[in-house]
Amino acid sequence: MPVGLGSGFKKSRRAVAATASIFCILFLVLLFSSACAKRKERPASEIAGRGRPIFASNCSFCHGLDGRGGEHAPNIASDPTVRQLSDAELFGIVEHGIPASGMPSFESLGVPRIGAVVRYLRVLQGQHAFATLPGNPHRGRQLFFGKAACSTCHRVLGKGGFIGPDLSTYTRTHSLREVRQAIVSPNKNLGPQQDIVIAVTRQGQRYAGIARNEDNFSLQLQTPDGAFHLLMKSDLSSLRHEPRSLMPSNYGTRLSSRDLDDMVSFLAKASEAPPKVRVLFVGPH
Numbered sequence: 481m482p483v484g485l486g487s488g489f490k491k492s493r494r495a496v497a498a499t500a501s502i503f504c505i506l507f508l509v510l511l512f513s514s515a516c517a518k519r520k521e522r523p524a525s526e527i528a529g530r531g532r533p534i535f536a537s538n539c540s541f542c543h544g545l546d547g548r549g550g551e552h553a554p555n556i557a558s559d560p561t562v563r564q565l566s567d568a569e570l571f572g573i574v575e576h577g578i579p580a581s582g583m584p585s586f587e588s589l590g591v592p593r594i595g596a597v598v599r600y601l602r603v604l605q606g607q608h609a610f611a612t613l614p615g616n617p618h619r620g621r622q623l624f625f626g627k628a629a630c631s632t633c634h635r636v637l638g639k640g641g642f643i644g645p646d647l648s649t650y651t652r653t654h655s656l657r658e659v660r661q662a663i664v665s666p667n668k669n670l671g672p673q674q675d676i677v678i679a680v681t682r683q684g685q686r687y688a689g690i691a692r693n694e695d696n697f698s699l700q701l702q703t704p705d706g707a708f709h710l711l712m713k714s715d716l717s718s719l720r721h722e723p724r725s726l727m728p729s730n731y732g733t734r735l736s737s738r739d740l741d742d743m744v745s746f747l748a749k750a751s752e753a754p755p756k757v758r759v760l761f762v763g764p765h
């Protein structure tokens with residue numbers, strides 16, 4: 481029966497078309513979910529890293545760079561009631577603000593940037609303070625002041641050298657992964673004025689260190705012993721900037737993976753120290 485056959489044929493064509501489009505949709509769904517999965521795989525620390533500059537330019541004026549409060553706004557880093565807020569609640573506060581009390585709305589930042597700022601706020605709150613630290617902070621301390629000699633350049637809780645930044649609170653504003661990164665690849669995020677400056681005077685005296693101040697006529701150089709030297713450019717026979725960090729770049733091989741875990745744990749633990757302990761440590765050593 482030609483009619484029946486024809487409609488059957490049409491039906492089967494329709495069926496084929498339907499199956500094809502179902503497969504098409506399935507394929508798209510798979511593609512989409514794998515894209516989503518990829519997005520989920522993005523480490524939280526990376527998102528938090530994107531939140532740092534957003535926090536610095538939008539929040540730090542009132543809450544301080546480390547979120548511990550300032551003249552204009554309360555501590556949102558270590559205040560227990562703020563710590564207990566869920567991510568969604570924090571998101572809501574940032575998005576809508578608290579108009580009655582001077583906390584502005586940041587709706588204009590948009591969802592991804594508010595999300596990044598909330599993740600970063602979690603770093604400031606020291607989420608890793610609750611997580612189990614990857615290593616042994618006591619061993620890390622011994623390394624810091626001993627074999628690894630970090631303390632020749634860095635201070636922690638009032639003890640150590642001066643040429644490098646004080647690391648007492650570094651882990652408050654950086655994830656543990658970033659701290660590890662900073663130790664093994666010091667040249668990666670070298671900021672301006674952190675490169676090595678080598679100056680030789682006409683008398684042949686050589687200084688190598690970090691330029692703390694430089695203008696057309698003079699240079700204030702800090703050498704690794706912490707001493708400052710004010711040099712007049714007219715007295716110099718040569719002046720050279722080397723675009724690398726003063727910090728040794730071989731800690732990735734000098735220290736084992738366990739050493740690095742211990743070091744990161746020591747720094748994380750130190751930044752949790754209450755201020756009282758900090759005062760106790762201050763003094764000549």
Ligand code: HEC
Nearest residue numbers: 538539542552553554556562573574578581582583584586
């Ligand atoms: C102009 C100053 C100002 C700026 C800028 C600001 N805040 Fe606030 N923020 C406040 C004040 C004031 C409060 C206190 C509100 C209260 O206690 O009711 C507050 C409170 C908060 C709270 C805690 C609310 C609570 O429940 O105690 C969070 C979280 C917060 N701000 C996050 C942020 C973030 C994130 C940014 C940047 C995107 C930001 N703030 C920028 C002034 C500011």
Ligand code: HEC
Nearest residue numbers: 628629630633643644645662663666674725726727728731
């Ligand atoms: C010879 C001096 C020197 C030694 C030794 C040294 N550092 Fe550094 N470090 C620096 C200087 C200078 C900087 C500043 C940024 C730069 O030049 O890279 C720095 C930066 C850092 C930073 C990033 C801080 C910031 O504010 O950006 C961390 C973290 C750090 N060092 C940890 C360590 C640890 C841990 C050790 C020991 C394993 C160590 N450093 C050994 C000189 C040193």
